[in-house]
Amino acid sequence: MGKERSIGAAERVLLLVILLVAAWLRLGWPRIVSFGYDEARVSRLALEMAHLGHFAAVGMPTSAGVPNFPAAVWLYALPYALSTDPLIAVAFTALANVLAVAGVWWLARQAWGRWAAVAAATLGATSPYLVFYSRGIWGQDWLVPGAVLWAVCLVKGLREQRDRWLGGAAFLAGCVGQVHPAGFSLAVATAWLVIRLRLWRYWRGLCAGTGLAALAAAPMAVQVLKSPTEAEGLRQMLGQRATASLTSVRQLARLAASKGWEWFWLGPDWQWGEPLRTVLGWLPLLLGATVAVGMLWLVHDWSTARGAGRSGEGEGARALLTILVPWVVTAPALFLWSKTPPYIQYQLTAVPAVYLAAGAAFRGRRRPAGRVVLAAMVLLAAVVQVRAVSRTLDVVQERQVAGGLGTPLLYAQTAVNELREKGQPVVVETAGADPAFDGDAAVFDVLLWGSERRLVDGRVALLVPEKGANLLFNFDTLPAWEVASDLGIGVPGTLPRRQGEPPYATLQASVPLVPTLTSIEPVRLANGAALSGWTVQTRTGGGTRLITAWRIDRRAAAQYHQFNHLYVEGRPGPAAVHDFSAQSAAWQAGDLLITWADFESVADKVLRWEVGMYSYPGIVRVPLEAGGDAIVLQAQP
Structure with a gap:
């Protein structure tokens, strides 16, 4: 036990190098990260929670009309409490994923020794997909750390027969899915393990963990039940027809083999130069072979019970073997029959398990030559992927690539x-x-x-x-x-x-006098806006643009829209109508607001325009202080 379990200086150095590489790929190139609507919306909710005390009962909305659980918002409220800079939140995510690499090393080390640990951690540290999904402010970026921590709790719980560790696993099984719904695959795996291993004898820990996870979900459940809109969205989503597909299995295979990751950063049409093009073309086969060898040895160990008897490693190997298959299988199985299209990030929870299986290939290599060959394969994959990812980050920092990462x-x-x-x-x-x-x-x-x-x-x-x-x-x-x-x-x-x-x-x-506008005696509306000038421009290609200038004397008490009606000779009603938001949420006293309405060319003679504002969504016109509810602008003869 001592020789295989002890960690020598060389192994410590290797682990440090692996973690430094993982940190460099995840924390390097600071601010060269995606920051679009999804990241900003989660950030806004987290900022409101951290600095304004607004408790987030739900997360950001989904396309189905049902909000996400607020767990991701709660997580990001922690870094945003320290700083309003999104970079701190990105670093928070990255550090959690670096720790996940360390967790993969620990799991493999406990089960199969140093060779397996170094191999599994190296693959996790240098995986382009795992690097991509650890450099943002996304719920899916927590699937890998959550899954690894869940596995650590389970392994320790099974080895030590402790309620607290199994309770922690139950809590994570219920909470990782609240950070991102794909994490509920861990709940399915946990339920299977509880039944298969008869873990209900640890009911105190399991009930405590499950209860805390349910408590975390309660605010979301209450909010959905109280909101007719969100309840209807949930009913519509549940009423959608589910379809069967093997897409999730193929997606997990792509993740494990690092195939097609360039699309996320560099777009679908990106082409590598040589020799990277050739090497990256063969790399999925190399990684797939490594994983396959490890899987074969795991099946062999499982079927012959050999995983429990080498150099004092039996308990660790037995515990990890017990959870590994349900860990791998439940992620794609959850989306074999799905009401929504599965996306590749939904399989992230299973990727650490796949790399642990790859590490298990070293567990069966008694001959040094076999281990050297496998180690060379892993090292080659790591070097190539580090080079490709670092080059990718250089490219997206310097220039736009069609279909690739948006403005960092x-x-x-x-x-x-x-x-x-x-x-x-x-x-x-x-x-x-x-x-x-x-x-x-x-x-x-x-x-x-x-x-x-x-x-x-x-x-x-x-x-x-x-x-x-x-x-x-x-x-x-x-x-x-x-x-x-x-x-x-x-x-x-x-x-x-x-x-x-x-x-x-x-x-x-600064607020100017605009000489190209026709100045008029201000016509004041009851909402604090006063029309002070206007003009009409002939647009290139035909049509006209009516430009109006408004002086604002106070903040708006409601939301307002501006109406613009065009009248022509021979027609009693408006020939054209153009309404839009008057941007009243941004008003402050003293502002100059310039708005415009574009009209297509009309055959008849233009007589006048009528402009004004109305409350929205009530559609009640704002009266003029002098009477009436519309300002008439006569066309020039």
């Missing part, structure tokens, strides 16, 4: 920080202004957390605060940028993104 966190955060350092409020003009639904708005809302910020839909409005501001345009193709340029508002500038991506556009602006 680095560039959006750098742009925001540069504008924030100028000391004025930041107004962000994007396609959509609601962080709950619009991706770009969600991103900048988080990046500007704690600073004075406004989010404006640049498709319909341009907003300039009274004391001036720095305006950030996600793209210079937004109509807001075009209108600002036409009216000569502000000092334009740019902030860089990657090669191949358009830069961010910026304006340093």
Whole structure:
């Protein structure tokens, strides 16, 4: 027992190197990570919980209309309590996944010795898929750490016959699925093991762990039952027709063999140069062969009970062998018959088990030559994958690749920080202004957390605060940028993104008198907006654009939309109607709000426009202080 179980200096060095490589791939290239709607939405909920005390009863919404469990939000509230910088939350995820590599090493070491431990940990540390799914703020990035910790608790519980460890496994079995639904495969595996091994004699620990997991799910259950919309979404999802498919099995095979991972970072059309193209082409076969050899030895050990009798390792080997098959099988089995399409990340819980099986190939190699061959295969796979992943991260940092990773966190955060350092409020003009639904708005809302910020839909409005501001345009193709340029508002500038991506556009602006607008005596509405100028532009390609300028004298008490009606000669009613949000959520006293409505060409003579606002969703027009509910703008003769 002592010789095989003792950890010598050489093995400690190997473990340290493996963990350093795992940390380098997961923590290196800081801010070269995805930060889109999903990451921003979870971050916003976590920030509200950490800094505003808003308890998250549900997580971010799903496409099915049912919200996710809030467990991921609770997790990320921890790093966001320390810092509002998303990088800290990303590092939190990465560190958990590095610890998962250490957990894989421990599991294999307890069962099959140092060779198996080094091999399994090396494969886990350098897997491109596992690297990708440990560099973000996603619930699925916790599937691997959760699964490994669950396995550690089970192995210790089975070896030591302790309630507390089995209770911890039961708790994780119920909670990892609340972080991401694919984690419920661990609950299925746990239930099978409880029945198969008659673990109910440890009922105290199992009941405690299961009860705590149920308690964590209670806020979500109450919220869904209280909300008619969410309850209806749940009913519709449960009513969907399930289909049978082997897709989940194929996805697990791709994960285990590191096949096709480039798509996530570099898009579907990426082609490696030689020699990486050839080596990466053969690598899935190499990894598949290693896993297959390990699986064969596990089946052999299981069928002959040899796994319990080598060098004092029997208890560890027996415990890991007991959980390994249900661990591997339940993840794909859960999605063999599914109401929703399975995605490859749903199989992440099983990947550590597959790499443990690969490590078990060394357990059966009594001859040194066999171990050397297998070790050479694992080492080759690790070196190639480290080289490929590091090169990939260099590429996505430097330039845009069609279909690959979107603009990394680095560039959006750098742009925001540069504008924030100028000391004025930041107004962000994007396609959509609601962080709950619009991706770009969600991103900048988080990046500007704690600073004075406004989010404006640049498709319909341009907003300039009274004391001036720095305006950030996600793209210079937004109509807001075009209108600002036409009216000569502000000092334009740019902030860089990657090669191949358009830069961010910026304006340093203060509330101006816009000479190209027709100034009028302000016409005040009861909601605090006053029309102070307007103009009509002929659009290239035909049609007209009605531009209106509003002065704001107070924050909006409700949500308002602006209506724009076009009247022509010979027709009593409006010939065209164009309504949109007046961006009232962003209003503050002294603001200049410029809006526009585009109309197609009309054959008849234009007589006038009528503009005004109404509350939304009530659709009640806002009265003018002077009477009436519409401002009439006469067309020029």
